[in-house]
Amino acid sequence: MHTTASDGTLTPTEVIELAVAEGVQVIGIADHDTVGGVAEALAAGARLGVEVVPAVELSIQNRIEKDFVELHLLGYGIDYTNPDFVAVLDRVVQARIEQKIAQIKVLQRDGIDVPVEEVFALARGVPGRPHIAQVVLARNPGRFPNKAALFREYLAEGGKAYVPRRFSLRLAEAVDLVVQAGGVPVLAHPGAYPGVSDPAAMVRRARDEAGIRGLEVAYPYDKNRPHYGASPQQVAALISQFADLADSLGLLKTGGSDFHGAGKNIALGEQGLTLEEFACFKSQWPNPKPQSGSVF
Ligand code: AMP
Ligand code: ZN
Numbered sequence: 001m002h003t004t005a006s007d008g009t010l011t012p013t014e015v016i017e018l019a020v021a022e023g024v025q026v027i028g029i030a031d032h033d034t035v036g037g038v039a040e041a042l043a044a045g046a047r048l049g050v051e052v053v054p055a056v057e058l059s060i061q062n063r064i065e066k067d068f069v070e071l072h073l074l075g076y077g078i079d080y081t082n083p084d085f086v087a088v089l090d091r092v093v094q095a096r097i098e099q100k101i102a103q104i105k106v107l108q109r110d111g112i113d114v115p116v117e118e119v120f121a122l123a124r125g126v127p128g129r130p131h132i133a134q135v136v137l138a139r140n141p142g143r144f145p146n147k148a149a150l151f152r153e154y155l156a157e158g159g160k161a162y163v164p165r166r167f168s169l170r171l172a173e174a175v176d177l178v179v180q181a182g183g184v185p186v187l188a189h190p191g192a193y194p195g196v197s198d199p200a201a202m203v204r205r206a207r208d209e210a211g212i213r214g215l216e217v218a219y220p221y222d223k224n225r226p227h228y229g230a231s232p233q234q235v236a237a238l239i240s241q242f243a244d245l246a247d248s249l250g251l252l253k254t255g256g257s258d259f260h261g262a263g264k265n266i267a268l269g270e271q272g273l274t275l276e277e278f279a280c281f282k283s284q285w286p287n288p289k290p291q292s293g294s295v296f
Helices: 012-022 038-048 083-109 116-123 129-139 147-155 171-180 199-210 232-249 275-283
Strands: 026-032 051-059 072-076 184-187 214-218 252-255
Touching: 012 026, 012 038, 026 038, 026 072, 038 051, 051 083, 051 171, 072 171, 072 214, 083 116, 083 129, 083 147, 083 171, 116 129, 129 147, 171 184, 171 199, 184 252, 199 232, 214 232, 232 252, 252 275
Parallel strands: 026 051, 184 214, 214 252
Antiparallel strands: 051 072, 072 184
């Protein structure tokens, strides 16, 4: 799940309160490139009886020749206080901030009204392209028919305001970082990378060349690009295809909602694991470390 620490719209405490209301018993807090929401979520979880898995969703440097385009790596069960881990995340976030400012400048040069301060105020935590999009769409009515058109013309890979980051992690570096922080590296939503030409081959390469240990098999593909609007049968087919792939490659299987609050039309807990599946996943973690406030 994402919180206001990145591009979610609910605070970590609000996410946990919603989990209680919805009967969700275990939650992974996996914000983009930050663990800024984890401590608050752990405290709220301890208070309200929800098991919180400290996590992160790392954005990976694009390697087009390897089909590693816009990949996201989940790190579950990390020691989010590990100083080396936190130091690398700080560098990633700094580069992300510079990238967002550069992207906003391109939009401004094209006459689009999008003040940097407004984007950063909206972001509260780590800024992302969805924050830029929200401000652009609100301040420039009629300029873009919808968010997808804005991404296509400006923000998506290949768009006019797509700017690479000065520093970002390669997949193998991100995997090592997660493992060193005591976590399990899991490749997120393998079927939701519009820029990846062959997801199955990409996953195999991610295991062989970078050492991922798990695959996010269950995912609300119908609520995300490039399968937006897919039927329940199509979603089930994708999930079963990736479950088979994970089994054939010896990867742990996980599931996630990618919940963003109001940022996406996804329910909390959608496509999550059953408690049995979670127990199975957790029993195979390499070296979960005990942390105050968590159950590990
Ligand atoms: P960033 O973290 O700044 O790279 O932004 C990544 C987020 O932007 C993703 O998690 C998506 O939610 C969103 N995003 C990326 N590409 C698109 C797109 N073409 N249309 C809509 N949202 C997108
Ligand atoms: Zn993701």
